[in-house]
Amino acid sequence: MILQVENLNVNYGGIHALKDVSLEVEEGEIVTIIGANGAGKSSLLKTISGIVKPSSGKIIFMGQDITRKNPDAVAALGIAHVPEGRKMFANLTVLENLEVGAFLVQGQSQVRRNLEMVYSVFPRLKERSNQLAGTLSGGEQQMLAIARGLMMRPKLLMMDEPSLGLAPVLVNAIFEKIREINREGTTVLLVEQNAHKALKIAHRAYVLETGGILISGPAAQLASNPMIQKAYLGKKVG
Amino acid sequence: MPPLLRVSHLTKKFGGLTAVEDFNLEIKPGELVGLIGPNGAGKTTVFNMLTGINKPTAGEIIFEGKKLNDLPPYEIAHLGIARTFQNIRLFTNLTVYENVKTACHQIADYGILDSVFRTAQFRKQETAINAAALQILKLVKLYDRKDEIARNLPYGHQRRLEIARALALRPKLLLLDEPAAGMNPQESAELSEFIDWLRKDFKLTILLIEHHMDVVMNICNRVIVLNFGKTIATGSPAEVQANPAVIEAYLGDEEASA
Numbered sequence: 001m002i003l004q005v006e007n008l009n010v011n012y013g014g015i016h017a018l019k020d021v022s023l024e025v026e027e028g029e030i031v032t033i034i035g036a037n038g039a040g041k042s043s044l045l046k047t048i049s050g051i052v053k054p055s056s057g058k059i060i061f062m063g064q065d066i067t068r069k070n071p072d073a074v075a076a077l078g079i080a081h082v083p084e085g086r087k088m089f090a091n092l093t094v095l096e097n098l099e100v101g102a103f104l105v106q107g108q109s110q111v112r113r114n115l116e117m118v119y120s121v122f123p124r125l126k127e128r129s130n131q132l133a134g135t136l137s138g139g140e141q142q143m144l145a146i147a148r149g150l151m152m153r154p155k156l157l158m159m160d161e162p163s164l165g166l167a168p169v170l171v172n173a174i175f176e177k178i179r180e181i182n183r184e185g186t187t188v189l190l191v192e193q194n195a196h197k198a199l200k201i202a203h204r205a206y207v208l209e210t211g212g213i214l215i216s217g218p219a220a221q222l223a224s225n226p227m228i229q230k231a232y233l234g235k236k237v238g
Numbered sequence: 239m240p241p242l243l244r245v246s247h248l249t250k251k252f253g254g255l256t257a258v259e260d261f262n263l264e265i266k267p268g269e270l271v272g273l274i275g276p277n278g279a280g281k282t283t284v285f286n287m288l289t290g291i292n293k294p295t296a297g298e299i300i301f302e303g304k305k306l307n308d309l310p311p312y313e314i315a316h317l318g319i320a321r322t323f324q325n326i327r328l329f330t331n332l333t334v335y336e337n338v339k340t341a342c343h344q345i346a347d348y349g350i351l352d353s354v355f356r357t358a359q360f361r362k363q364e365t366a367i368n369a370a371a372l373q374i375l376k377l378v379k380l381y382d383r384k385d386e387i388a389r390n391l392p393y394g395h396q397r398r399l400e401i402a403r404a405l406a407l408r409p410k411l412l413l414l415d416e417p418a419a420g421m422n423p424q425e426s427a428e429l430s431e432f433i434d435w436l437r438k439d440f441k442l443t444i445l446l447i448e449h450h451m452d453v454v455m456n457i458c459n460r461v462i463v464l465n466f467g468k469t470i471a472t473g474s475p476a477e478v479q480a481n482p483a484v485i486e487a488y489l490g491d492e493e494a495s496a
């Protein structure tokens with residue numbers, strides 16, 4: 001078990017955003033979390049990465065309790081978080097953005113090795129290494145956001161809606177990249193609105209509804225569940 | 239019926255880059271036209287020209303017989319063109335309700351609120367605005383969250399709030415820039431129904447930029463496809479979906495069959 005979340009509760013003032021959420025991720029898996037807007041998906045990722053503090057519950061990463069650690073400490077242990085909405089430094093180049101992503105990596109030679117690895121996954125970024133990030137196309141920006149997360153060679157890569165705002169052809173490309181990254185040995189925790197595609201590439205899935213886990217199981221099984229099809233895949237059933 | 243909007247030979251250059259080239263479009267009242275294409279194809283730039291944010295390098299924009307090319311954005315808004323933004327633009331520190339009210343105020347200053355909202359029974363304009371804002375919030379199903387700070391709303395709800403703000407301007411032509419971004423299939427299906435209903439019940443004319451093909455396929459009468467600023471296809475949703483050039487540039491193989 002690489003990640004274990006136990007009975008996590010998160011409150012924002014009066015809003016109970018996460019209610020007794022428990023979840024497990026095995027090493028080597030792609031696990032996806034799907035759910036409507038406001039279900040608490042981003043809050044869950046933010047709590048795991050230390051940005052939001054839970055009111056109760058436990059988060060264990062590779063045997064270590066990380067529940068109340070700050071974001072830098074969590075990142076140093078090997079969890080990368082690619083946030084919603086491709087946040088990046090628009091006025092820095094692609095290369096500079098990637099170097100910022102490697103701020104926790106020790107030694108220039110290691111940074112260079114990681115950069116080569118990232119460029120081999122995203123050759124397009126190598127071509128654009130001196131372009132300002134703000135002038136990249138939407139698809140390229142999303143690739144850069146993921147690449148930046150990969151620069152610290154995380155053991156667990158968490159992504160919040162990587163397909164948002166991308167043309168269909170790029171959505172396919174991004175999901176293909178996620179699969180590739182996972183095959184190379186990175187465990188993936190994926191929050192996605194595109195439930196069709198997420199359930200296709202994930203091994204297991206959790207459905208979050210108004211802050212609580214509604215159902216979980218093998219992704220293929222959830223994809224064929226009529227209730228899930230109706231509520232989350234937009235299919236007209238019956 | 240004469241077209242509500244007629245765009246001919248519209249072109250926009252940014253330095254050496256031609257973002258939009260020889261774009262042509264006629265929309266009749268009540269039509270819903272889709273504008274699709276890869277990231278960077280020039281879709282938002284078309285909206286920016288229609289709303290006066292970017293001045294066209296060449297070509298003409300005629301709305302209800304009036305040339306818009308040189309008008310500033312606020313005049314275009316008052317003529318009846320409203321839009322939403324791909325990168326959500328809300329007053330993030332104000333409540334949901336306040337966000338819609340500030341939009342209502344924009345047209346209230348022109349004194350047409352009473353006529354369009356048929357709220358003559360209210361003596362005070364402020365009361366009318368409050369009522370109009372609340373009515374719009376009910377329409378977009380954000381009434382229950384009206385007192386929340388906009389920044390704290392989930393992404394998909396912020397998108398609905400953007401639409402509410404555009405509706406508050408009571409437009410004739412509504413431009414929606416990726417309204418379904420960040421919504422799951424069920425939510426985008428609901429949004430499709432909502433947009434279609436707006437078109438029918440409010441007799442709105444709509445130009446829609448969207449990457450969610452289910453939305454485009456379900457509700458658009460016609461679709462225009464841009465690639466590198468050029469129009470590469472136009473036709474019914476089914477026609478463009480089967481067009482090899484569109485599959486190649488935009489849909490990808492898998493999506494076309496899905």
Ligand SMILES: Nc1ncnc2c1ncn2[C@@H]1O[C@H](COP(=O)(O)OP(=O)(O)O)[C@@H](O)[C@H]1O
Nearest residue numbers: 012015017037038039040041042043390391392
């Ligand atoms: N900083 C915050 N302050 C107050 N409420 C918040 C904050 N962040 C999120 N929320 C609320 O918590 C709930 C879950 O939000 P979020 O985790 O963003 O959901 P999702 O990512 O599934 O759309 C929503 O009701 C949202 O409005």
Ligand SMILES: Nc1ncnc2c1ncn2[C@@H]1O[C@H](COP(=O)(O)OP(=O)(O)O)[C@@H](O)[C@H]1O
Nearest residue numbers: 135252257275276277278279280281282283284
């Ligand atoms: N203000 C600007 N200055 C320079 N280039 C711009 C500007 N606005 C847009 N562009 C460029 O014009 C092209 C079309 O962009 P845009 O209309 O935003 O595409 P889309 O909405 O189809 O993704 C892109 O190459 C973009 O980088």
Ligand SMILES: [Mg+2]
Nearest residue numbers: 041042084393
């Ligand atoms: Mg979210």
Ligand SMILES: [Mg+2]
Nearest residue numbers: 281282283324
């Ligand atoms: Mg755009």
